[in-house]
Amino acid sequence: MNVNGRPVRVDAGSSILDACRAGGVEIPTICHGPTMTPANACRVCVVEVEGSRALVPSCSRPAEEGMEINTDSDRVQMSRKVILELLGSATELDRSNASILTWLEKAGADTARFGPPEGPKTRHSPRPGHHDTVPIDNAASVHEPVKIEDDLYVRDYSRCILCYRCVDACGIEHQNTFAIAVAGRGFDARISTEFDVALPDSACVYCGNCITVCPTGALTGKVEFDMREEGSWDESAQEVTRTVCSYCGVGCNLDVHTQDGRIVKVDSPHDHDVTLGNLCIKGRFGWTYVQSGRND
Amino acid sequence: MDIRLLLDKPTEEEKVAVDALLGPPESAWRGGDYEPLDGRVAYGGHAAREQRHLLLPALHAVQDAVGSISKGALGYVSERLMIPPAEAYGVATFYALFRTDRSGGRVVHLCDDFVCSGRGAGEIASALDEAGVRWEPSPCLGQCDRAPAALVHQPGDGYVSVAPADGSALGADPASDQPPPVIHQARTELRLLRRVGVVEPTSLEDYTGSGGYDVLRSAIEMGPDEVIGHLESSRLRGRGGAAFPIGAKWRGLRQAAGGGKFVIANGDESEPGTFKDRVLMEGDPFALVEAMTVYAYATGAEKGFVYLRGEYPLAERRILAAIAQAKRAGLLGDNVAGAGFSFDLELRRGAGAYICGEETALFASIEGHRGEPRQKPPFPTERGVFGMPTGVNNIETLLAALAVLELGGEAFSAIGTQESTGPKLFCVSGDVERPGVYEVPLGTELDELLKLSGAIEPMAVLMGGAAGSFVDEDQFGMPLSFEGARAAGTTLGSGAVVVFSSATDFSPVLRRIARFFRDESCGQCVPCRIGTVRQEEALARLDARSPLGTEADERRRLDDLATAMTDSSICGLGQTAASAIQSAIRLGLPGAPS
Ligand SMILES: Cc1cc2nc3c(=O)[nH]c(=O)nc-3n(C[C@H](O)[C@H](O)[C@H](O)COP(=O)(O)O)c2cc1C
């Protein structure tokens, strides 16, 4: 097949995205995670496929022999830019992963162009098919007060782009716990437990596997959240040590992130063929004892 | 998988409602009382999870009985069907007819869409307010021929459509069915509508007495290949909006490998201004059952669904009655009509979600998931409901298929134009003297339809509903055919033809359309989820004369949104969300952004 006029060869079953990357062409992705089936929701990865009326999501469309792909046409650039602008107009993106931040800049997205976002509003029960007012001076946003319900993690859904990654990680793809789902419809859709009850009342087992897939910083460990809020979180000053969890015989690989000699976060490498980035509550959060004697 | 429930328990009433649908719980693991033996067994696995498709019917059972879905009731449904409560909540909060945010009680759903709001919906709202009746605004209820329309839900008693509605009537309990629709054309001109209002829709005998089930009999004589051959030579194209050739679809499904195929009648009809499928389902339900049986016979499907819009209670009663009578007469079930094939047809009710008319969203809805569309390919005839090859057709398409087999494919193809064959139903409403469903050969001029229905000083016509586009006087001469509409830069879409007189201010009309898409977006993809909101906001700012920047900036913003939504949304909803508004701008209709 051809990508931007240059021939590319990939194995059958690869996606258009795989083909573009194989051809050295960069495509932005947000909802697509390396360990997960693409949710096909964010649409920033759209490309032009010759013969197709609408643009095509490269993450979830299989590559076919003879396809002519254009990743950089005016149409593609326009959609990509507007989609990023829309995301930025409703959602706080400043703690997103590096790829999102770079693409916002590369696409020249002006996230302020739809007006200043509305301030945080308390979440109410969904009323699918209805909304009351249309703001004139602001752009409707998803901003809501931060959910801090325990000492382990924080859910800041003002940053949520509804990429479905946490839902899939909690459910069908990884954890099979199904504590969270998308509730409500349209712009009022939110990640939610049943009736939006607090996480400790839900089925959540605190594995934190949702945190590790969240691309926007909507889900973070409490320690990281607190440090970010006080401005002391500094990834450039952090060291990552690969080790093995000592709690049980599964032997998950751990990446222990330390800053100024203190553990600030533990996760697992996403490319690890045992964990795929997943851990249980002990491996991910059971490390405070390491420094309790020394720092308290 | 463990199901962890909240501590809230269902009330007795809620339990009874769910058990009436699902039967009594088999063990304590499923919400029953604890028996000592339950301590030694666990039920689960595939058998339990395969009941997921009963989620929507179970939620309906609760909502119907008590008027809302409480924590306890949702927990009980989750436990009975082994669905994680967070997911059940996600499904319950997807549909407008389900309420999880308040207690139940009688409620009036009052249409405030662009047809009804021009025909007195506002006054009824004030009357209801004065009388202290609880009401909620609703998008188009598919009763535009008798606007203004309301749908009354009395928990325990069911739903009733009231149209035309007036403030006083809504206070009482309307018990009787609505009268049949007024058909304004001579019966001799009609084929699709010929039984509507003439043949008793609740009697199988009357149906067979008027030629019913002749088609099934001759289809069985012909055999599947010849049936599909007729459909191919008829060149009949789908009436659900996408104009896909029916012969190719049925052939594709017939050729799909393996068993377990499904056929689905799409009766979700929620496009504003569209009501033809309702008229057919209410007025000729046996024809739908017969057409589905022919569909199954020709394609080898053994199971079918009629997916019916949740706001169509009369059609529901009629179709359920027709299915029951057909079963008793051996025309459904095992060994249909003694011809050695079996076919089981089931009605599934939607619950207030326009998007569930999109075929892949419809699958998700039947399966008990949120009605979110998925990317195509794979197409339904390869991978449809429950992952099996599935044929989906619109109600009118299915009745037109019966007409093909009555007339023969060649004869059918002689009606209409070269590209657009056969008779077609149009739903004419708005500023006309005789609103209603009209049946004309494709290719008839729009002008003619406007004359038939008595259009009142028409300035613009909205073709195909909210997902379609406006045309003005310059195009009134266009032939109503797929190619004619295309040439005129519009679409036949769902067959809605909404007439707006020269007195119309289009600004509220466009804002209602923008609101519709914002409310009906499933929320899955960014361009549609947020784009529909920004589109509505831009129109609101322009209306309030407080543009962000200049009016030209707002125009550019609307154009960019339109491009992004059209180009990169997953499904037809986002792809058409800007279409009517952009057409109004192009035509410079009064009140449209300039
Ligand atoms: C947002 C949306 C809503 C739709 N609603 C309906 C509907 O209510 N009824 C219908 O028959 N088709 C509807 N469709 C089209 C269906 O996806 C499908 O194409 C159609 O049912 C196929 O039937 P046909 O080939 O007989 O037209 C809708 C499509 C979209 C994108």
Ligand code: SF4
């Ligand atoms: S919380 Fe994070 S992972 Fe979950 S949907 Fe939102 S952005 Fe995606």
Ligand code: SF4
């Ligand atoms: S993270 Fe959990 S599962 Fe993995 S080794 Fe540690 S204790 Fe075992």
Ligand code: SF4
């Ligand atoms: S276009 Fe709109 S309705 Fe369709 S999948 Fe995307 S968000 Fe859902």
